[in-house]
Amino acid sequence: MMELLNRAYAALKEKTSITPRLALVLGSGLGDFAENMDVRDIIPYDEIPGFPVSTVPGHSGRFLLGYLGDVPMIAMQGRVHYYEGYSMQQVVLPIRLMGMLGAKVLFLTNAAGGLQDGMQPGDLMLIEDHISSFVPSPLIGKNLDALGTRFPDMSCVYDKALREIILKTAGENGISLKRGIYTQLTGPQFETPTEIRMLKKLGADAVGMSTVCEAIAARHMGLRVCGISCISNLAAGLSANKLTHEEVQETANRVKDTFATIVKASISAFFEQNELAD
Ligand code: HPA
Numbered sequence: 001m002m003e004l005l006n007r008a009y010a011a012l013k014e015k016t017s018i019t020p021r022l023a024l025v026l027g028s029g030l031g032d033f034a035e036n037m038d039v040r041d042i043i044p045y046d047e048i049p050g051f052p053v054s055t056v057p058g059h060s061g062r063f064l065l066g067y068l069g070d071v072p073m074i075a076m077q078g079r080v081h082y083y084e085g086y087s088m089q090q091v092v093l094p095i096r097l098m099g100m101l102g103a104k105v106l107f108l109t110n111a112a113g114g115l116q117d118g119m120q121p122g123d124l125m126l127i128e129d130h131i132s133s134f135v136p137s138p139l140i141g142k143n144l145d146a147l148g149t150r151f152p153d154m155s156c157v158y159d160k161a162l163r164e165i166i167l168k169t170a171g172e173n174g175i176s177l178k179r180g181i182y183t184q185l186t187g188p189q190f191e192t193p194t195e196i197r198m199l200k201k202l203g204a205d206a207v208g209m210s211t212v213c214e215a216i217a218a219r220h221m222g223l224r225v226c227g228i229s230c231i232s233n234l235a236a237g238l239s240a241n242k243l244t245h246e247e248v249q250e251t252a253n254r255v256k257d258t259f260a261t262i263v264k265a266s267i268s269a270f271f272e273q274n275e276l277a278d
Contacts, residue, residue, distance in 0.1 A: 001089055002144050004050040008093065009100045011048050016041040018065040020074035022267060023095070023103035023223075025214060027110035029230045029252025029259050031077060036264050039066040045078070045094075052080045052090040063094075068264065071271045074098050081209055083188040088138040092217035096147065099221040105162065105270060106218040108227035109263065111252045112208035113191070113235035113243070115200050116180050121234060121251045124259060125178040126166055127158050127227035130212045131204055134185050138213045139220055148220035157215050162226040166266045175262050180205025182229055184212035193237025207235055226266075230259055 018040060026033050043063040045051045053061075061078020076098070080091045095106065114123065132154075143150040170177040183199055185191065187209035191199070199207055206229045215225050232251040236243055252259075 001141065002146060005093065005096055005100065005144075008048050008050045008097055012043065012063070012097060012101065015043050015047070016065045018072050018074070019102040020065060020072050020098065021103060021271070022071055022073040022105045022107060023098035024073060024075040024107045024263070024267070025079055025109060026075055026077050027079070027210070027230065028232065028248060029111060029256045030109050030263065032256060033075065033260050033263065034064050034077065036260060037064060037066045037068050037073070037075065039064050041065040050093070052084075052086045052093060069268050071267060073267070074101060074103060079210060082135060082186050082213065083209060088136050088213055089141060092138040092213055095214045095217045096221065099147075099218060099223050104223060106214070106223045106225045107263065107267065108211050108214055108225065109259070110208050110211045110227070110229050111232040111248050112182060112206040112229040113233050114206055114231035115196060115235045115238065116178060116205040119178060119205075119231050119234065121231060122255050123178050123231040124175065124255065124262065125180050125182075125206055125229040125231055126163060127182045127211070127229060128163065128179050129158060129181050130215060131181060131183040131202060132212045132216060134183065135213060138217045148222060152220045154216070154219060157219050157225055159224040159226055162224060162270060165269045166226060166228070166262070169266045169269050170262055173261055173265055175258055177228075177262070178205070178231070182206045182208065182211060182227070184208060184210060190243040191236045196235040196237050206231060228259070228262065230255055
């Protein structure tokens with residue numbers, strides 16, 4: 001795995017001279033975020049050896065490297081999902097690569113079903129913690145000692161200082177932000193109402209099919225992590241609607257400007273803080 005990563009890293013290094021300080025994963029609804037960036041290099045995933053290329057035709061995805069204001073960053077336009085049939089180690093390869101390129105902060109975004117009382121489709125939720133127990137760990141297998149320790153601590157996955165900056169930034173921009181616990185399930189099927197009742201009892205506020213494995217791989221490497229979910233629908237059984245991918249996309253699309261604003265303003269605020277300056 002480390003040889004694979006090193007080969008992919010070398011290929012990526014050849015295609016860009018930017019050393020990103022921040023890595024951003026663009027979930028549903030943030031696909032247009034690149035409009036906010038001064039994009040210098042576009043690297044399609046299929047140009048990187050060993051990269052898990054999406055099984056959905058025309059959706060292979062790509063890395064965007066450039067600047068947000070004066071912050072050098074890398075964004076993933078299109079992520080890799082476990083339900084596509086890749087191993088968890090393959091799913092987190094892009095996250096590891098962004099860390100190897102130099103990113104110190106990982107900003108995760110996604111669309112999710114909402115479980116918390118009072119949630120409405122279109123709400124944004126700051127991720128405060130996660131439940132990983134329903135998906136295999138991306139750290140299973142021989143430990144990659146070059147990246148991190150065998151038994152990494154997960155007592156504060158979502159960086160407290162970053163969370164505080166995001167909440168403050170939301171307030172300053174008049175954006176209301178829920179807070180809660182995100183759970184990753186494998187998918188691709190949506191949950192049953194009974195599964196949602198179970199997840200609710202376990203303390204979950206949002207459910208989706210990504211993000212948690214990425215956060216774990218990033219913490220393993222020592223990256224600081226934060227994340228926001230777009231609540232695209234109420235989870236199964238909590239509304240009269242059947243769940244569809246179209247509803248997820250429609251809602252994500254409706255709130256994309258607000259979502260982009262909070263992400264953009266938060267990133268700028270992160271790097272105004274001395275502790276993040278290097
Ligand atoms: N469940 C799982 N994943 C999702 C959902 C959901 O309700 N909405 C968006 N992604």
